[in-house]
Amino acid sequence: MKRVHTAPTLLDAQLVVDALSSLGIASHIFNANAAGALGEVPFLQAQPEVWVVDDARAREAREVLADFLNVKPGAEKLCPRCGESNPGNFLSCWQCGNLLPD
Template sequence: MKLIYTHENRLLVNNVKNLLEQAGIETLLKNEFSQGGMGELAIFDCWPELWITQEGKLERAKQLVYDITHAKEQPSWFCRECDEENDASFETCWQCQHNKPE
């Protein structure tokens, strides 16, 4: 098992998880629900962590994570439902889950 990605925003971690799984890489999410209820103790250790179970796919997974997290050349988009700005890699609005406009 290798830790491939962690971020304080659970939605970002889930987004990476979905993209890795679409690429055929099995993942395991840890600490998914440890945020909230932690009060003042919301420290780095409690960030959701995305692990991969197949170490042979580590390099491929790293490349995908890099691509996902550095996809800055694509413009972000604004949700038609709630006007929230979303990263280009998101297929649905992080705030209201409305689909990305075509």
């Protein structure tokens, strides 16, 4: 297993795991319950971490995350099927489920 991301919150870590899962990259969150230990352990050691199961897919996961995490707020994607506007970090249309262009 290799660490591919350190998230600021558990919610952010779950979004990353969901994005990787949608691409068939198995991953896990470590330190999911470490927030309760803040003060006893250093802050940086209590942040949620995303690790991929297959070491060979770690590089691919990092590349996917670089694109996923660098979407500018307010950027939008139009669905080619239904024409609905979607936030820029969505991989599929919220209305019809069709895959969105990159």
